[in-house]
Amino acid sequence: MLDSTALTRHHELSGTATRMPERMTISAEPHIRSGQWEDSLNFVALNADKAAYAELFNYFAPRLKAFGMKMFGNEQQALEMVQDTMLNVWKKARLFDASRGCASTWIFTIARNVRFDMLRKKQSRKDDISADDLWADGDYPELEESSSDQWETMLLSEKLAPYFDALPIAQRLVMQKVYLEEKSHQEVAEELDIPLGTVKSRIRLALDRLREALDDTRS
């Protein structure tokens, strides 16, 4: 985690800011394709590639700011979170391991941990529960591909229709494409511009929720 001296330091540095690479001024956002952000992170890791980092920065910094505003409701803290998160993305790029998850998940967890530790620091507790205690850094053993098939038959139940409509919209969309439009996971990933892993995750989460709903109707 970033220490406070590093934070003050780049406030000072910003006075002597050099111009950003040419590519940063392109206003249209590049279209996301699966693997793009993982590639960018790898270039940052291998060559400290500023152009690759600029792509990540241009895409994620404004989104993180919006996320920070939602969570803090306060611009100063939202900006502090963006700053710490994006600094960690740059500094820790070599620690990113694409085999353990996609780039957006990695960046999201950095932002979440930064935010958690900011709140903790505000309460000036040193021996309190830290982000490192709460969230394992992807060090669980690999899980084998789980079969969602065993739960799929419940989708035939007519009782499920209202619960299907009540799914979070992102999960419902994936379910619709997979089960109603009979598209492959890969096709859905491409159509929705989300990582393949997220397609699989959303299917499992939706099936979990439907199971929960089904169980509720029985009790």
Add this chain to the structure above:
Amino acid sequence: MTHAVKYHPGMMLMEQYVEGTLAPDVALAVATHIDLCPHCQRLCQDIHNDQASSLAADDAPVMADDFAALFSAITAEPQLEKPRKTQQRDAVTVNINGREFRVPRALSRLANQHGKWLQLGGVATAKLPAGDKMHVSLLYIDKGTEIPNHTHLGLEMTLVLSGTICDENGEYGAGDLLINTPADTHTPHTRADEDCLCLSVLSAPLKFNKGLTRLLNPLQQFFY
């Protein structure tokens, strides 16, 4: 681990845990459960992917800011080297009543700094340094011990770390998460031949949009 975890945190609790919006003491109990439960490790990863992809969506709300100075400042910083080997936290053990227990990853830092064991009959507790407002402790119950019927003002979360707790409702083994509200009355006890170590969290009141019983997954029977 041969025991299959039966009592999991519900979906809502898991989502708030991943978001980082759960009270830290409750989140600690959830994190420790996840360390012991492969099912929830996967669920946790799925929720991370789901939330991260929403944050990173093409149509996510964005804000116009001039980040040029920040960009320059960051890229002037040195990058960290990849560590040769991912550092594993050393296995941490706690000792009580002549027994040694290994604690899960989430508790390893805190358990190293546990307070003095306070013993009363077959029960011992040691506070974990989790902040002033938190009531997080290790709870040891000797074999063949019954805990008298008691009530709590807040929410009581008990995560079994080793051994078994039995009550009128069933048996809870390593990894199982029990959530008791002030309305619950039960008389937990250990088995005659086996002691038990738990993580106990007495939490400040929580705000949830569903009933407390929904904090535990109602599908526990369905899974295993």
